[in-house]
Amino acid sequence: MTSPARLAPQRPEATPVTRQNSTTSAVAALLDNHSALDYERAMIDTVVRVSQTMSDCTTPFSGITPERLSRSVAQIDLDRPVGDIPAALRELDQTYLRDAVYFHHPRYLAHLNCPVLIPAVVADAVATAVNSSLDTWDQSAGGTLMERRLIEWTAGRIGFGPDADGIFTSGGTQSNLHALYLAREHTLSRHAPDDARRADALSRLRIFTSTDSHFSVRTAARMLGLSRHAVVALDVDDERRMSVADLQIRLAECRRDGLIPMAVVATAGTTDFGVIDRLHPIADVCTDAGDVWLHVDGAYGGGLLVSPTRRAMLSGAERAHSMTIDFHKSFFQPVAASALIVRDHTFMDHARHHADYLNPERMARAGIPNQVDKSLQTTRRFDALKLWFTLRVLGADAIGELFDAVIDLADEAWSMIEDDRRFEVSAKSDLSTVVFRYRADDSVSPEHIDAANLHARQALSASGAALVASTTVDGATYLKFTLLNPRTTPGDIREVVDLIADHCVDYLADVTDCRVAG
Numbered sequence: 001m002t003s004p005a006r007l008a009p010q011r012p013e014a015t016p017v018t019r020q021n022s023t024t025s026a027v028a029a030l031l032d033n034h035s036a037l038d039y040e041r042a043m044i045d046t047v048v049r050v051s052q053t054m055s056d057c058t059t060p061f062s063g064i065t066p067e068r069l070s071r072s073v074a075q076i077d078l079d080r081p082v083g084d085i086p087a088a089l090r091e092l093d094q095t096y097l098r099d100a101v102y103f104h105h106p107r108y109l110a111h112l113n114c115p116v117l118i119p120a121v122v123a124d125a126v127a128t129a130v131n132s133s134l135d136t137w138d139q140s141a142g143g144t145l146m147e148r149r150l151i152e153w154t155a156g157r158i159g160f161g162p163d164a165d166g167i168f169t170s171g172g173t174q175s176n177l178h179a180l181y182l183a184r185e186h187t188l189s190r191h192a193p194d195d196a197r198r199a200d201a202l203s204r205l206r207i208f209t210s211t212d213s214h215f216s217v218r219t220a221a222r223m224l225g226l227s228r229h230a231v232v233a234l235d236v237d238d239e240r241r242m243s244v245a246d247l248q249i250r251l252a253e254c255r256r257d258g259l260i261p262m263a264v265v266a267t268a269g270t271t272d273f274g275v276i277d278r279l280h281p282i283a284d285v286c287t288d289a290g291d292v293w294l295h296v297d298g299a300y301g302g303g304l305l306v307s308p309t310r311r312a313m314l315s316g317a318e319r320a321h322s323m324t325i326d327f328h329k330s331f332f333q334p335v336a337a338s339a340l341i342v343r344d345h346t347f348m349d350h351a352r353h354h355a356d357y358l359n360p361e362r363m364a365r366a367g368i369p370n371q372v373d374k375s376l377q378t379t380r381r382f383d384a385l386k387l388w389f390t391l392r393v394l395g396a397d398a399i400g401e402l403f404d405a406v407i408d409l410a411d412e413a414w415s416m417i418e419d420d421r422r423f424e425v426s427a428k429s430d431l432s433t434v435v436f437r438y439r440a441d442d443s444v445s446p447e448h449i450d451a452a453n454l455h456a457r458q459a460l461s462a463s464g465a466a467l468v469a470s471t472t473v474d475g476a477t478y479l480k481f482t483l484l485n486p487r488t489t490p491g492d493i494r495e496v497v498d499l500i501a502d503h504c505v506d507y508l509a510d511v512t513d514c515r516v517a518g
Helices: 019-028 036-055 066-074 085-095 118-130 142-158 172-191 195-204 216-223 244-256 279-288 301-306 345-351 361-365 384-393 396-418 446-463 490-511
Strands: 165-169 205-210 231-234 260-267 293-298 322-326 338-342 423-425 433-438 469-473 476-482
Touching: 036 085, 066 085, 118 384, 142 165, 142 301, 142 338, 142 384, 165 172, 165 345, 172 195, 172 205, 172 216, 172 260, 172 293, 172 322, 172 338, 172 345, 195 205, 205 216, 205 244, 216 231, 231 244, 244 260, 244 279, 260 279, 279 293, 293 301, 301 322, 301 396, 338 345, 384 396, 396 423, 396 433, 396 490, 433 446, 433 490, 446 469, 446 476, 446 490, 476 490
Parallel strands: 205 231, 205 260, 260 293, 293 322
Antiparallel strands: 165 338, 322 338, 423 433, 433 476, 469 476
16 A cells, blocks of 8 residues: 555646647757857856855755655745746745755765866756767767867876776766776686676686775676675785785685786775775786786776876876776766776777667778777767766866865864864874764773764764764774865864864763763
8 A cells, every 4th residue: 555655646637738839938948049149048057046045155054854854845836847947946946945965064074975077067958968978989070089189198197098988977986887897807818708707707706805805896796797705805014005915825725716806996095085996006916917907996096197296196197907986086077977098098998889770881981980889878968068077177287186185174184183182083084074073981892982973974964063983993983074175274174173073072971870971
């Protein structure tokens, strides 16, 4: 029986609308040469409303609960249009804009979400209006060439040579999946060149990555049909970097047991700690083990490619077979903008395909530059345009300086919290992450301390004063700042830290009679 909460809302009878009138109205709303002025007015109204909302934003979040906002959204009758864009914008203000999480606010400190650069927003609006699809030349023309040029530019920044290639993707998860798909096919082509041996070889493939690497590595292994034991989790050292010694040991064990090393995934900026694995030593191990595919997940740390001062932190990435970069993180671009870059264009051949209705082989022989044969997607929006436009307006150094600024801020924040006797800090980040926790004296149980830290996070969110993240370090609950806003100041950090301490003190006072620090 259907739950009452799931029943469709009752609504009065709609005024009959003839099909002809409805169709005429819909046609009038299409963006074309007949409606260009309507588009202009609508965009002006929209920009004014969003601009006003952002200008009036005093906190990163309203603190609204899921239950309350769910009721508001559920009341919208999607079968009864409001009739015009101004009315729909007013409604949108109530269902979305008013309660959105605003990453541009200096006290949004939670996840890997960045404020976005205005040139990128402008370019994204252009890409949406023109609506190019980047799968084939006859759907994108110049967009195809611009994306290819950006792939070439990014590959050059990594240190790959002129034979490099790549493709824009929807994000780091897809980029990592694509890289590991190529690694799988590359490895099988060497160990199981015929179908008869493929199934057996597939079950023996192994991926090596640290316990702190992104979950998408494990997701990709499942999607690629590998064994449930395929991902080998390697130890991390005291700095939370992949243990190169453990990598050597586990690779040797893999060979001894008749298994096949498919790939090693090193991380250039772990999600929790923002640390960069030792890329050169890892590349040495991969080479010594028979040129095992090395993938560098640089979704977070890729912004170092444009850093005027810290580019050397990615030294060794040029020795990888492939690399993931998320421009919608440390390049300050709107979602979605990611890329997979490979050192040798022939690596992409493992995914190439031709469809007579889309990119027949005759077009490839004629040199027509189609992108669909390199992508896991078919229809793909022109996400490269925003990075292109940002580079043309601001230049690479300006983007890099923004990333440098948040890394400098994280250094200062880590030192600030380390010196605060109310808190303890975890491993120091190479990038812009700070992992820490409130601590009490020895009379307070670890369970109460964990609960106090989670309470502080939830209380901050409920008040809307700030948003922070949480994670688990060696079984204990920690809080996390992910700093990607160059307008965030040490003063913002200090005030949020004080709020966290106050919430923890209040919580512990309610649940225990123990004396607490501070």
